Amino acid sequence: MSDPGRAQVDSLGEMPPPEPAAAAPTGLPVGQAKSMFQLGFEVFIQNKLAIVGMVVLVLAVVFCFVGPLFYHTDQVTVNLLTTNLPPGPGHPLGTDETGYDQLGRLMVGGQASLTIGFAAAIIATIVGTVWGAIAGFFGGLVDAVMMRVVDAILSIPILFLLLFIVTIVRPSIPVMIFVLGLTAWLVPARLVRGESLTLRVREYVQAVRVMGGSSWHSVLRHIMPNVIGTVIVNATFQVADAILLIAYLGYLGLGISPPATDWGGMLSNGTAFIFTNYWWLIYPPGILIIVVVVAVNLVGDGLRDSVEVRLQRR
Amino acid sequence: MIGYILRRLAQSILVVLVVTVIVFILLHQLPGGAARAILGPRATALQVAQFNTANGYDQPLLIQYFRQLGEWFTGNFGFSIKLNQSVSSLLAQRLPKTIVLSLLSLVLTVVVAVPLGIYQAVRRNRTFDYVATGLSFIFYAAPTFFIGIIMIEVFSQNLGWFPPEAPQSNGVGPIFEQFDAMVLPVVTLALLSIAGFSRYMRSSVLDNIDQDYVRTAQAKGASPQRVLYHHVLRNALIPIITLLGLSLPALFAGALVTESIFNFPGMGLLFWQAAQSSDYPVELGVVIITAFATVAGNLLADVSLAIIDPRVKL
């Protein structure tokens, strides 16, 4: 070497050796470094299905919450003169057995389904994350007891539990949110606990101990930021599950009490007319449930891919 | 192996115990407590007080719990308020029917979903795969009752192939005598799990196709068929066992909805009717039995996994 005292260094402008099996990292571009969030966002918007899901979801929210501002219907007074009208002028989707306009009712019912779905998912995710984080962080006996409780509740089918609870308390939207949220936290609890257990033994968390850092430092700086992605992805799927569960309860006649309603309850009322071919009472709410749940699942899949962006870049 | 089974068994018993604690807590959340639940809303305050003293409900909670636990384990789940029959005799009547329905649909699920998932994995990213994935997304998002309604409308009302109602008679035997009436309930219940299982099977096969041992098998001169059936499938099918165990709660919930659609007199219908009429003893009995069945199913799945998978750490 001409200058033996100086360290030979890698060039940062060069590529690492390409690994045939995986996508090769792109070296270090000279431009602005992208944040983890930006990278994830890029992956997300490249996923066409996820974008479709997102658009559908936005449209559904607009339909349910903005729609009634432009399409005024009476969803309170029973009108026995206009029951079970087929779609036609004045009632684009007909009317139901109590004379409510079906299109307007879909909007009102959707408000309930979407509100409960999102709010319950948020509650479930918060409760589950805290529960799982405590179990995973303390470990030992605390962990064993807390996880046996999760196992036990998981072994009771959630629909049975819900039905039982709604026979005790009269269901309204806030009650439904609360009840669904408090029964759906098990899966996030398991996820967070499992994730924090694996993260705890990661070398970069061990490195904190070598630096003299506390456990809380590891939790705040390493475990939480790494768990948060998984939690958000799971929360998305929780929304889908909650929308379905509320529909099941509605269908079983134990959903929100009339005159309020949700899509499941509408479908339940419609089934009474299955043999009279009142299709407008059955298909619109059913298809809306499917479309919204599929959309939420697509968004969830897209989010999962973008959270795993660092794995793809390996 | 024996040690592993014993350990797993001990864990399961613990979970069942936690379930009983939860149900006990639920029992005490009932309006008016257990006395109201059992004596009914029309009982006088004196009757309630007498009942409480006679049954020890005025004693400390812990003693009450252990008394209750003893009752449950001797098969005494109390007396149905509405049906005027002991809960255990109701369960003995209804449980076998639900088991038959669930098992039939589980068999159908495996028979359809496993080959479907494999075929999708082999022909991945071709038209068939896309169509099947799309359908599974939709069925995964579709509420069971909506599928059931469409089934009835199409196959019963329009085509007239199958009756819209499940066999009504008591006992398990007649189910097989009127098997055409079972087709729609079984298929309805299976569709949701087929959607989930086939997606899982597809990704399980795909995970294995990238493994090093597949390359070894190819290097030995094995044909693509042999690689798939002899090497990949043995590995890909193993996680399905765990999935079978884990899918039990969803299956029972699905059975509840299916039974209510097709008026199939199983445990689910019993529970639904009990929920509508606030028949608490029946509800609690069903919850305990389903939880017990779920725990037992999971135990069975884990033990079979230990027998089948040589790698399981015992």
Place this chain on the structure above:
Amino acid sequence: MALLEIRDLSTDIALSKSVVHALDHVSLHVDAGETLGLVGESGSGKTMTAMSIERLLPPGGHITGGEILFDGEDLVQLEEPRLREIRGGDIGMIFQDPMTSLNPVIPVGDQVAEPLMLHRGLSKAEAMKRVVEMFGLVGIPSPLQRTRDFPHQLSGGQRQRVMIAMALICQPKLLIADEPTTALDVTVQKQILELVDRLRQEFHMAMILVTHDLGVIAGSADRVVVMYAGKVAEMADVHTLFAAPKHRYTDALFEALPERAAGTGERLYSIPGLPPDLVEPPPACRFAPRCRFAVDACRAQVPPMTRINTPYGPQEFACFVPRTTPLHEPEPMDLRTVVPEVARVEPAEVGGRGWVAPTTFIPADGVPILQVQALVKDFPVTAGAILRRHVGDISAVADITVSIPRGRTLGLVGESGCGKTTLGRLVVGLDVPTGGKILFRGRRISQLRGREAKEGRRNVQFMFQDSYASLDPRMRVRSILREPLDIQHVGTPRDRNERVDELLAAVGLPARAAERYPHEFSGGQRQRIGLARALALQPGLIVADEPVSALDVSIQAQVLNLMKELQRDRELTYLFISHDLSVVRYLSDVIAVMYLGRMVEVGPAAEVYSHPQHHYTRGLIDTIPIPDPVVERQKAKLGVRGELPSAMNPPSGCRFRTRCPMAQDICARVVPPLQPGGGSEPMAAAEVEAAVASAAARGTVPHMTACHFPINGHSAADTLVEGAVSPVA
């Protein structure tokens, strides 16, 4: 006529957005019965060449041109059914990792029998008979029982023996071995290489040995093909290549080997930069940007293959400025053209604060920076159905006493599972010892509490083996390097940012690296970041656990040089843990050898290496493949037999006795004391202390051995000829 002839083979791999041209017009041949070594760094295309032969390419891979003639048939054009007859029938393959390459849920016997049933039409029973014979041939003890085992029940060495049995069961004409020993311990590596070589001769096979290890090539190959960035750089017989390499890449590779500077400790030559991106390879010599001798022609056109004749046969190379002298003769300096462009990285702007030198000098008062006294670590093993009772201990570290003088490097070597990593983790406090003491400059860090404990941590830092796993993927390099400073509240936040820049400069990374994420760096660069993080708190001691074992030779040299420079500038002390004795030899002042939790030998590096006293050390040194075909082939077939026993119930007395050629009765009864010169009679404690003190005065440690019958001088070497070695099952 050649058994296998590859002509102008080009292979592409289609990724989601780009196409990697993994192989570009590769031509080579293998004659019947010979061993062709295929050597190169990761990404050079050596494995891709091997996989192209049988068309076993990864997803997206396909051959775009050329032909592969095997016994007169072109494998590129051959239809699948005929190709399948050749796979496993006429060509056998061994892969790198036997654990993942065997099917986990099928008994190994069935897996080995499969080619016989596919190609030779044997029934299951007939095939299993042959499998049992074959297991005996590859040295698997109690073969009949083993055929029913699943892969996870076998040891690493046995698994690779199963792979070999599977590849050879149909007696192929050609064996392709892709890094067959990379996942194995060095002692097992030697056994496997010998086994393959013996069977190759017995079966009259040709072999392609793919490896990154020049030592393995020197010992096993007849001819060698050196690959770089998807092209053949040089091709020659093994003696010519190692004595007089022509291509500048081969030349540089030899200079980067730590073995070359083992005795002198001088700087290794490290090839600057990284291999080129194969998505759009330049139409020029692919090594030119990293080459010290590159001329304009190198950067303008692809060098053609030049062929010259040597006493051993033809030598071919694709280089415009080939080496003019044999390897042992230095070349005139004026041949060098430039310091390659990419080597000139502008270091981060460093202010005048000179933080590069430690602010707290450790005084040279003779107090050892680290003293480990009678250290014990047992990991409990539990069993039982419901109540997990304690059934035994894994004795990971057993009664270890050692110290490191200030500013020196203690190299800790041993096979995997010998407890060296556990010892390192105990020293930095990641594990809590079962017994014994760890003193840092005479103080026990583990007994400090609160603030003192936190600050005590600063003095000992850890460098992890896996640079990927040890850096949080969600944090930018700036946050990663600031983390230790934040935890210890060093300076103001502004100071900390400046220190990050200084740290980056110290490890030779540009300032803009601070804004990047770990995944954007190569392995060597990430290891620099790991080193920078360890340096951030200005520790006196850095424990480095296998820091270069995942790196290619040229990158490894960069990191080793950097560690050495930092040691000189900052008076750092290293505890350097590695399984690679040649790397340890290069970097260390003192070598300590561990076996199954015990320290069997310790002493000045040169002495331990040249005059080992313990039979294990001796065996370990003998098993290391030396990148010199003359030496490597003259070495008697020595080494350490068998595999490491379980640490759960370690052998009584001397733990090495089950594999020792000299084991006697006393070895099973008495634990030999670690003392100068070894022997059974424990020396007076005062005498040992005196030896330690007098060595410490010279800044080193005495040469000590724990062996009842140490090797002294010439006599023991004679007892180690192959016949005297008792094979241990």
